[in-house]
C-alpha cells in the first residue's frame with residue numbers, strides 16, 4: 296500500500312494523517328490553510344513529537360487527528376481505516392485515542408471533584424455496564440489515578456481543582472484520559488504551563504505509560520528540548536507543512552532544514568549551534584509564500600549560501616514535495632537536495 300504521494304506507509308501505524316489539508320476563511324474574508332498537505336503516522340508504544348512555532352499548524356493537526364477538526368481534503372486513518380465522522384465513528388476513535396489539553400487549570404471544571412473529572416469519560420463512553428456501574432467505575436477511576444501518579448487515589452477523590460497543585464491537575468487530566476484505556480495519548484503542550492520541577496515528573500510519567508502500557512504518545516510542542524527528552528520521532532512543522540521528519544536523533548543531532556537548525560540553535564541545552572534569530576514575517580496561513588514557504592525567513596537565502604548553490608530562484612518559486620510519513624529522515628529543502636547530491 297502507498298500514500299497518495301506514492302511513498303510507503305509507516306509499518307504498523309495506529310493513527311495516520313494522509314495528505315491532510317484544513318482550510319478556513321479568516322475574519323477579513325481571506326482563505327487560509329492551517330494545514331496544507333500533511334502526512335504523519337504514529338505507532339503503538341512510540342512517542343512522536345510534532346514541533347513548530349505558533350502558527351505552524353501543529354495544534355490544528357492534533358485536533359484533526361482526534362476528529363475535532365475535519366480535513367478539507369485528505370484523510371485520517373485509524374489502523375488503516377479512514378475515520379468516519381458519525382457519532383459512532385468518533386466515539387470509537389475517542390475510546391482508543393485520548394487528548395490531554397495544555398492548560399489543566401482551564402480544562403478542569405472547578406465545580407467537579409477529582410473523582411467526577413476522571414469518571415466523566417467513562418460515563419460518556421459507557422465503558423461500565425449499568426448494574427455494576429458504581430463499583431467498576433470506582434475501580435477504573437482508582438486505577439487510572441494510580442497510573443497517573445495520584446496516590447493513594449481515594450484520598451484525592453473528593454478534592455476540587457483549587458485544592459490541587461499544577462502538577463496534580465495535569466495528572467488528573469491524564470488520569471481522565473487513561474480511564475478509557477486508550478491505545479494512544481495526544482498531549483498538546485503537556486508541560487508548558489508547569490514549573491520546571493514538575494515538568495520532568497510529567498514527562499517521566501508519559502514515558503512510563505509508553506513503557507508499561509505500550510501506549511503511543513503524540514506530543515505537540517514548540518519546545519525542541521522537550522522533544523529531545525521524550526520523543527522517538529519528530530515531525531517539524533512550518534506554515535501547515537512538515538518540513539523535516541525522522542528519528543529524534545537524526546533530526547536533532549543532524550538537522551538538515553534551515554528552520555529546524557534555527558529552532559535548535561536557541562535550545563539552551565544545545566550549545567554547538569550558533570544562535571540563529573529568525574527575521575521576516577511571522578507565518579500567516581492566508582498568505583503562503585510561493586516556492587519554499589520558509590523562503591522569506593530562510594537564513595540560507597539571507598547569507599547567500601542558497602545563491603552560491605544555484606538554488607535561490609528555486610527557493611522563491613519551485614514548490615517542494617509533501618514529505619511522506621515513512622519513518623525515514625526526510626527534509627523538504629532545495630538546498631539539502633543539492634548538498635546531498637555532492638560527493639563526500
Ligand code: SF4
Nearest residue numbers: 587590593610628629
Ligand atoms: Fe531555505 Fe531554500 Fe531550503 Fe527553503 S528551500 S529552506 S528557502 S534553502
